[in-house]
Amino acid sequence: MTDRFIYHCALRWSDMDAYGHVNNARFLTLYEEARVAMMFLAAREVGITSLEEGVIIARHEIDYLRPIDYGDPVRIESWIEDIRAARFTVAYELFDGDAVASRARSVCAPYNLREQRPRRLSDAERSFLSGYA
Template identity: 65%
Template sequence: MADRFVYHCTLRWSDLDAYGHVNNSRFLTLYEEARVALMFAGGRAWGVGTLADGVVIRRHEVDYLRPVDYALGRATAAAAPTVRIELWVEEIRASRFTVAYELYDGDVLASTARSVLVPFDLGRRTPRRISDDERTFLLSYAAAGGSA
């Protein structure tokens, strides 16, 4: 497998449900935050800013393996707890790509997910093909044996 993109995400009080766990719907927000960091910061660091210009979600798939508690002795007045999200590109097609994720609560895998993304021309309001530069960037995070 190529390098994974690793993102440490601070949990927010608003992420919680009535039971003190991270709400199931907020997992998508956490995954989004990591994905945006990959495409905006990571892409621009590679000299590829076009993924930040327009990508839409075609599909999400999330598996919840265990609850993520907000505190568990980790939250202090000085620091909120964090989760670690590792993501990589699982598949690249001509006009879409799939990002896979793992969310860790400490060293424990709490959730896995996949998102199918489509590059999108916001001005024309139409999907577009992945450019050669985008493909090269995405391949740097591609899983070994995945479709590229």
């Protein structure tokens, strides 16, 4: 079984739409919070800070399975679905209670912000990500 990174995210009033549900575009923000926590906080705990220096999104894909009402924090479980030399895919499931409300994927690419170009994953980054693969 794949090790998953678990992130609990509080919902905000600004996440809601006119129908009282989390707006579809805000799902990206919730997934971003979970992804950043994995790449910044969890990676930092094992001594990796290079992902904080630049990662760009090449693609997002979201399946909406059910609406989410304002209430308790949602749980986002994420894992690494694919690792290549210069990109990796983060997969997610967003839970509202025990029900999966959404599934998503983000294709990410390490990026050298100073030189404005993609870069390859380091061995340390690959090792960290592999722990969730």
